[in-house]
Amino acid sequence: xxxxxxxxxxxxMSDVPFDAASPPPxxxxxxxxxxxxxxxxxxxxxxxxxxxxxxxxxHDLYEAYPDFDVDVEREQALLLEHDIIVLQHPFYxxxxxxxxxxxxxxxxxxxxxxxxxGHALHGKRLMSAITTGGSRSAYQxxxxxxxxxxxxxxxxxxxxxxxxMRYLPPFIVYGTLAMTPEQARAHASDYRALLSAxxxxxxxxxxxx
Amino acid sequence: MHGxxxxxxxxxxxxxxxxxxxxxxxLGLGSVLGYLIAGMAIGPFGLGLIGEEGQDVMHFAExxxxxxxxxxxxxxxxxxxxxxxxxxxxxxxxxxLLSTTLIAGIGAFAGLVWNEAIAVGLILALSSxxxxxQTLAEKGLINTDGGQSAFAVLLFQDIxxxxxxAVLPLLAVGPxxxxxxxxxxxxxxxxxxxxxxxxLSVLLAVVAIVIGGRYLIRPVFRFIAHTRQAEIFxxxxxxxxxxxxxxxxxxxxxxxxxxxxxxxxLAESEYRHELEADIEPFKGLLLxxxxxxxxxxxxxxxxxxxPGSIGxxxxxxxxxxLLVLLGIGRLFRMGQDQxxxxxxxxxxxxxxxxxxxxxxxxxxxxxxxxxxRLVAAVAISMAATPLLMLxxxxxxxxxxxxxxxxxxxxxxIEEQNPVIIAGFGRVGGIVGRFLTANGISATVLEFDSxxxxxxxxxxxxxxxxxxxxxxxxxxxxxxxxxxxxxxxxDHDKIMQMVETIRAQFPNLKLLVRARGRLEAYALIExxxxxxxxxxxxxxxxxGVDALEALGTRAHRAHRAAQRFRRHDExxxxxxxxxxxxRNQYITAAREHMQLxxxxxxxxxxERGEGGDDGWDAESLRQDLGDxx
Numbered sequence: 045x046x047x048x049x050x051x052x053x054x055x056x057m058s059d060v061p062f063d064a065a066s067p068p069p070x071x072x073x074x075x076x077x078x079x080x081x082x083x084x085x086x087x088x089x090x091x092x093x094x095x096x097x098x099x100x101x102x103h104d105l106y107e108a109y110p111d112f113d114v115d116v117e118r119e120q121a122l123l124l125e126h127d128i129i130v131l132q133h134p135f136y137x138x139x140x141x142x143x144x145x146x147x148x149x150x151x152x153x154x155x156x157x158x159x160x161x162g163h164a165l166h167g168k169r170l171m172s173a174i175t176t177g178g179s180r181s182a183y184q185x186x187x188x189x190x191x192x193x194x195x196x197x198x199x200x201x202x203x204x205x206x207x208x209m210r211y212l213p214p215f216i217v218y219g220t221l222a223m224t225p226e227q228a229r230a231h232a233s234d235y236r237a238l239l240s241a242x243x244x245x246x247x248x249x250x251x252x253x
Numbered sequence: 254m255h256g257x258x259x260x261x262x263x264x265x266x267x268x269x270x271x272x273x274x275x276x277x278x279x280l281g282l283g284s285v286l287g288y289l290i291a292g293m294a295i296g297p298f299g300l301g302l303i304g305e306e307g308q309d310v311m312h313f314a315e316x317x318x319x320x321x322x323x324x325x326x327x328x329x330x331x332x333x334x335x336x337x338x339x340x341x342x343x344x345x346x347x348x349x350l351l352s353t354t355l356i357a358g359i360g361a362f363a364g365l366v367w368n369e370a371i372a373v374g375l376i377l378a379l380s381s382x383x384x385x386x387q388t389l390a391e392k393g394l395i396n397t398d399g400g401q402s403a404f405a406v407l408l409f410q411d412i413x414x415x416x417x418x419a420v421l422p423l424l425a426v427g428p429x430x431x432x433x434x435x436x437x438x439x440x441x442x443x444x445x446x447x448x449x450x451x452x453l454s455v456l457l458a459v460v461a462i463v464i465g466g467r468y469l470i471r472p473v474f475r476f477i478a479h480t481r482q483a484e485i486f487x488x489x490x491x492x493x494x495x496x497x498x499x500x501x502x503x504x505x506x507x508x509x510x511x512x513x514x515x516x517x518x519l520a521e522s523e524y525r526h527e528l529e530a531d532i533e534p535f536k537g538l539l540l541x542x543x544x545x546x547x548x549x550x551x552x553x554x555x556x557x558x559x560p561g562s563i564g565x566x567x568x569x570x571x572x573x574x575l576l577v578l579l580g581i582g583r584l585f586r587m588g589q590d591q592x593x594x595x596x597x598x599x600x601x602x603x604x605x606x607x608x609x610x611x612x613x614x615x616x617x618x619x620x621x622x623x624x625x626r627l628v629a630a631v632a633i634s635m636a637a638t639p640l641l642m643l644x645x646x647x648x649x650x651x652x653x654x655x656x657x658x659x660x661x662x663x664x665x666i667e668e669q670n671p672v673i674i675a676g677f678g679r680v681g682g683i684v685g686r687f688l689t690a691n692g693i694s695a696t697v698l699e700f701d702s703x704x705x706x707x708x709x710x711x712x713x714x715x716x717x718x719x720x721x722x723x724x725x726x727x728x729x730x731x732x733x734x735x736x737x738x739x740x741x742x743d744h745d746k747i748m749q750m751v752e753t754i755r756a757q758f759p760n761l762k763l764l765v766r767a768r769g770r771l772e773a774y775a776l777i778e779x780x781x782x783x784x785x786x787x788x789x790x791x792x793x794x795x796g797v798d799a800l801e802a803l804g805t806r807a808h809r810a811h812r813a814a815q816r817f818r819r820h821d822e823x824x825x826x827x828x829x830x831x832x833x834x835r836n837q838y839i840t841a842a843r844e845h846m847q848l849x850x851x852x853x854x855x856x857x858x859e860r861g862e863g864g865d866d867g868w869d870a871e872s873l874r875q876d877l878g879d880x881x
Contacts, residue, residue: 079808079865079868080806080808080809080865080868080869081806082806082809083868083869083870085870106806106807106808107806107807107808108807110806110807110808110809110810110811111811143808177870177873220870221870221873221874222874
C-alpha cells in the first residue's frame with residue numbers, strides 16, 4: 045500500500061516539467077513537534093530552510109503551545125487553508141510527542157473533522173515525516189521493534205481516514221542515533237525536495253519510482 | 254411575686270430558658286418545646302414565678318416574631334418571592350378558605366351563632382409562624398418542599414391578618430364591648446381618616462418602605478459603616494426594624510409584614526449579611542421569651558375545670574387543619590413524606606389568635622367565656638406542635654421509607670454558595686471572577702464600604718462586612734460552604750481568622766493569601782496546606798518571558814518554570830518554622846537558594862541542556878555503541 049522506508053530521491057524543482065497540464069499548486073502545512081529541539085541533532089537540521097519553500101507553512105507546535113493550551117480555532121483555520129498536512133516529529137514510544145496527541149484530541153473535533161457533519165478535512169492529504177533512533181532493520185518482523193513502521197503508524201493512518209483524508213506514504217529518517225551531520229544534511233535536502241514536489245501537486249513521487 | 258423588678262424577671266426568664274432548652278434539645282425535643290415547657294414551669298400554674306404580666310411580656314416578645322420576619326425577608330430576594338407567588342396564593346389562599354369554612358361550620362354545629370362561627374373560623378385558620386419556622390429551621394427542613402410550602406402558607410396568613418382586622422368589626426351584632434378603646438390596634442394615626450384615606454396611607458407606607466429601602470437606607474448604612482463602629486451598625490439595624498414596626502402599627506398594618514417587606518427590599522443589598530448577623534441574637538432571645546410567655550399563658554385552671562370541652566376543641570382544631578392541609582398537599586402533588594411534614598407543621602393555632610380573639614371580644618363579636626376557652630385551646634395546640642412534628646418524624650416518616658431531606662436544588666431562603674471569599678481586592682477579585690466564569694457562585698465579603706459600592710455598581714454581588722466575625726461568617730453560609738478563600742490584606746487578621754475558622758467551621762477548606770515568604774511561613778506553621786504568595790506566579794511568568802526573549806525554546810522555559818516552582822515550594826516548606834531564629838534562618842535560606850540554583854544549573858549542564866532526560870538520546874546513543 046505504501047512503501048516503508050525513506051523517500052527515494054525525488055526530481056528537483058527545476059527538473060519538473062511545468063506545463064498547462066501539470067496539477068494545480070498545493071498548499072503544504074508542516075506541523076512540527078519536538079519538545080526539546082535544543083537536544084535534537086537531526087530534526088534541527090531537517091527543518092532548516094523549510095519555511096523558505098514556496099507554498100509551505102511551517103508551524104512549530106511546542107513553540108506555539110509550550111503549556112499545551114492549543115488554540116483550536118487557529119489550528120482549524122490553518123488546516124482549512126492548506127491541502128496537504130505534514131506531521132513532522134521524532135518517533136517517541138512508537139507514537140507522537142505528547143503535544144501532538146493533545147492537538148489531535150482538541151483540534152479534530154467531532155462534527156468538524158469527522159462524524160455526520162464533519163467534512164472540513166475531506167479530500168485533504170496527511171503525511172507523516174518522522175525520525176527514529178533505531179535503524180531500518182530494527183523496524184521489521186524479528187527486529188528489535190518487531191513491526192515495520194507502516195504497522196506502527198496505523199493509528200495516524202486511521203485518524204486520517206476517519207477525517208476523510210488520504211494518508212500519503214510517510215517520510216522516514218531511520219537511525220538518527222548513529223547519524224553523522226553529513227548524513228543528516230543529505231536527508232534534509234531530500235526532505236526539502238519532497239516538500240517542494242508536494243507543493244507542485246506531485247502527490248506520490250515515490251510511486252513513480 | 255411580681256414586685257421584684259426587672260432584674261428578677263430577667264433572671265427568672267433566662268434561668269428557665271438556660272435550664273429547659275438544653276434539656277429539651279438533649280431529649281431530642283427541640284428548643285421551641287423547651288421554651289414552652291420552661292414557660293409552663295415558671296407560669297402562674299407552675300411555680301408561679303411570673304403571673305399576669307406574662308401577657309404583657311408576650312406582647313413585648315412578639316417583637317421577636319417581627320424580627321424573625323425581617324430576617325426571613327433578608328434571605329428572600331424579590332425574584333425568589335415572585336417565583337413563590339403560586340404557592341403563596343394557591344396553597345395559602347386555599348388553606349385559609351377551607352379551614353375557615355370547615356371550622357366555622359363545626360362551630361355553628363356546636364351552637365355558635367353564624368357571625369361568631371365565622372370569626373372563630375377566620376381566627377383559627379391561622380397557624381403559628383414563630384413556632385413553625387423556628388422548628389423547621391432547627392431541624393434543617395426549611396429548604397425542603399414541605400418546608401417551603403409551609404413558609405408560603407404562613408406568608409399568606411400574615412397578609413390575611415390585615416383584611417381580618419377589617420372584617421371582624423363588621424361581624425359584631427351586639428354593641429361593641431368597648432368601642433372607644435381599641436386595645437392593641439387603638440390610637441393609630443389613621444383612625445380619624447375616612448376609608449380611602451386609610452387605604453392611601455397604607456399604600457404610602459408600603460411605597461415608603463420599598464423606595465426608602467432601595468435608595469435611602471443603603472447610603473445611610475454606608476455612612477455608618479464608614480465609622481467602623483460595630484455597635485452603631487447594630488443600633489442602626491435595630492432602629493430600622495423598630496422604626497418600620499412603628500410605622501406599620503401607625504397605619505394599621507402588621508409590623509411583621511412591614512419588616513418582612515423591608516427585609517425583602519434589603520435582601521439584595523451589600524449589608525444583608527451584616528444585618529442578619531446583628532439582628533439574629535436579638536431575634537433569638539425575643540422569640541425565646543415569646544415562647545416562654547406562650548407556655549406561661551396556658552390556663553391550667555380552666556383546662557382542669559373543663560378538660561373534656563377544651564380537649565375536644567384542641568382535637569377538632571388539629572384534626573380539621575391536618576385534613577385540609579393533607580388535601581392541599583395532595584392537590585399540589587407533594588411527595589407523601591413532604592406532605593406529612595407540611596401538614597403536621599401547620600396544624601395549630603397561631604400567635605395572631607391571641608391578638609385577634611381579644612380584638613374580637615372588644616368588638617363584641619365573641620363573648621369572653623368563648624374566647625378564654627379558645628385561647629387555651631390555641632396555646633395547647635401551639636405547645637403540641639413540636640410534639641406532633643416529632644411524632645411525624647419518628648413514627649410516620651420511617652414507615653414511608655422515602656426521606657428526601659433537601660429535595661429542591663435551588664435554595665429559596667438560605668445562601669448556600671460553596672465558596673466564601675473574604676476580601677475582594679487585587680487577589681480575591683481575580684479568584685472571584687475566575688470562579689464566576691466557571692459557573693461557581695461565591696459569597697463575597699469585603700470590609701471597605703467604598704470598594705463595595707464600586708463593585709456593586711459593576712454588578713458584582715459583594716457584601717459589606719468584617720469577615721473575621723464568626724456570626725457574619727455563619728450568616729454568609731460558612732456552615733454549608735466547602736471552601737473559604739482568605740484574600741484580605743491584613744496578615745494579622747488572617748492569622749486570627751485561620752484559628753477561629755478552623756475551630757468553628759472544620760468543614761471549610763482554607764485557601765489563604767500571603768504577601769511574601771514570611772507570611773507564608775507563618776501560615777504553614779499554623780498547618781495551612783494551601784498558601785499562595787501573591788506575587789510568585791506573576792514573577793515566574795516574567796522570568797519565563799525573559800528566557801524566551803533571550804531565545805530559549807518556549808516549552809523549555811515553561812518546563813524550567815515548573816521545575817523552579819517545585820523546588821522553591823519545597824524549600825518554603827523546609828524553611829517554615831526557622832524564620833524565628835534569624836541566624837539559623839539566613840544560613841538555611843542561603844543553603845537552599847544555592848542548592849536550588851545549582852540543581853537547576855546542573856540540570857542544564859549534565860545532560861546538555863534542559864534537564865528533561867526522557868527527551869535526551871545521549872545515553873541511548875552510548876548504549877547503541879555497546880551493542881554488538
